[in-house]
Amino acid sequence: MFPIRDHNPSGRTPYVTYALVAINILVFISYWPLFDDPRALNAFFRSWAMHPVEISNGREYHSLVTSMFLHGGWMHLAGNMLFLYIFGDNLEDEMGHLGYLGFYLAAGVAASLSEVVMAPLSGIPTVGASGAIAGVMGGYLLLFPKAKVDILIIIVFIFRILPIPAWMVLSAWLTMQIFGGFGATPGEGGVAYWAHAGGFVAGIILTLPVFFRLGGPRFWARTHGQPPHAEARYQLVRSRIPKVRRR
Numbered sequence: 748m749f750p751i752r753d754h755n756p757s758g759r760t761p762y763v764t765y766a767l768v769a770i771n772i773l774v775f776i777s778y779w780p781l782f783d784d785p786r787a788l789n790a791f792f793r794s795w796a797m798h799p800v801e802i803s804n805g806r807e808y809h810s811l812v813t814s815m816f817l818h819g820g821w822m823h824l825a826g827n828m829l830f831l832y833i834f835g836d837n838l839e840d841e842m843g844h845l846g847y848l849g850f851y852l853a854a855g856v857a858a859s860l861s862e863v864v865m866a867p868l869s870g871i872p873t874v875g876a877s878g879a880i881a882g883v884m885g886g887y888l889l890l891f892p893k894a895k896v897d898i899l900i901i902i903v904f905i906f907r908i909l910p911i912p913a914w915m916v917l918s919a920w921l922t923m924q925i926f927g928g929f930g931a932t933p934g935e936g937g938v939a940y941w942a943h944a945g946g947f948v949a950g951i952i953l954t955l956p957v958f959f960r961l962g963g964p965r966f967w968a969r970t971h972g973q974p975p976h977a978e979a980r981y982q983l984v985r986s987r988i989p990k991v992r993r994r
Contacts, residue, residue: 749826749829749898749899750829750830750896750897750898750899750916751829751833751897751898751899752833752896752897752981753833753834753837753894753895753896753897753913753979754894754895754896754910754974754978754979754980754981755837755891755894755895755974755978755979756974756976756977756978756979757836757837757840758840759840761835761836761839762839762844763835763839763844763847763848764831764832764835764836764839764847767831767876768828768831768832770816771816771818771824771827771828771876772824772828774816774817775817775821775824778791778817792817792872792874793872795810795813795814795817796810796813796814796817796872796873797810797811797814797859797862797872797873797874798810798869798870798871798872799863799866799867799868799869799870799873800867800868800869800870801870802863803863803867810859811855811856811859811860812852812855812856814859814872814873814874814875815852815855815858815859815875815876815878815879816876817874817875818874818875818876819874819875823875827875827876827877827880828876830877830880830883830884831876831880831883833896834880834883834884834887835847835851835880835883837890837891837894837974838850838883838886838887838890838954841890841957841961842957846957850882850886850950850953850954851879851882851883852879853882853949853953854878854879854881854882854883854885854886854949854950854953855876855878855879855882855946857882857946857949857953858877858878858879858881858939858942858943858945858946858949859873859878859942860945861878861941861942861944861945861946861949862878862939862941862942862945864941864945865928865941866941873939873942875939877939877942877943877946878945878946879946880946881924881942881943881945881947881950882946882947882950882953883950884917884920884950885917885921885946885947885948885950885951885954886950886951886953886954886957887913888917888918888951889950889951889954889958890954890957890958890961891913891972891973891974892912892913892967892972893912893913893971893972893973894912894913894972894973894978895910895911895912895913895978896910896911896912896913896916897909897910897911897981898911898916912972914972917947921943921944924940924941924943924944924947925940925944927940928940928941928944
């Protein structure tokens with residue numbers, strides 16, 4: 748079960764969102780050959796990934812930013828870019844291009860610092876844009892809680908797309924991060940649950956100025972938590988491939 752699109756079209760071209768997706772992909776491609784050489788890959792991550800213990804000791808502050816443009820594999824990259832593509836354009840629409848870029852970077856740094864707070868002595872490299880994207884999701888929840896998000900549900904050979912309010916999707920995601928964080932042993936690697944949760948909360952806080960500029964609770968009353976414009980509607984298109992019937 749994962750989101751594939753929302754019904755909240757952007758009012759202008761989200762150049763920064765597209766650029767962030769492109770940069771993440773290009774950076775990943777640039778070091779993709781290193782996956783065939785574990786020693787070289789570890790050395791690369793040693794230089795550019797975020798290590799909580801190094802931040803705790805006042806070193807490698809650059810990694811708070813560089814780590815958010817690194818990924819541990821194609822699926823890691825694809826999942827993050829899908830979420831960024833779905834939710835990022837609407838925040839960029841409300842914040843403006845430069846404001847959104849600053850928001851994205853700040854949320855990513857806040858997410859990394861959350862991981863440092865929860866596992867200050869961990870020497871395991873932390874990589875991924877998911878902390879910054881969690882901030883995007885938090886901001887989206889604040890501004891558009893009732894925007895419809897299409898969820899693809901796969902059960903064995905059954906495929907279904909269900910439109911679900913954003914607050915249900917994003918709240919469920921945040922709950923999983925919190926439970927995952929309490930269930931994981933700090934410093935053992937795996938998913939950086941606390942970076943996700945911290946980025947999400949940071950995203951809500953960083954979006955508050957935009958929320959109040961739009962009218963705060965009056966904005967919700969005016970839009971009923973929906974997109975402040977006509978929502979996108981999707982229809983299944985019948986295949987033009989002719990059917991061949993058996994005799």
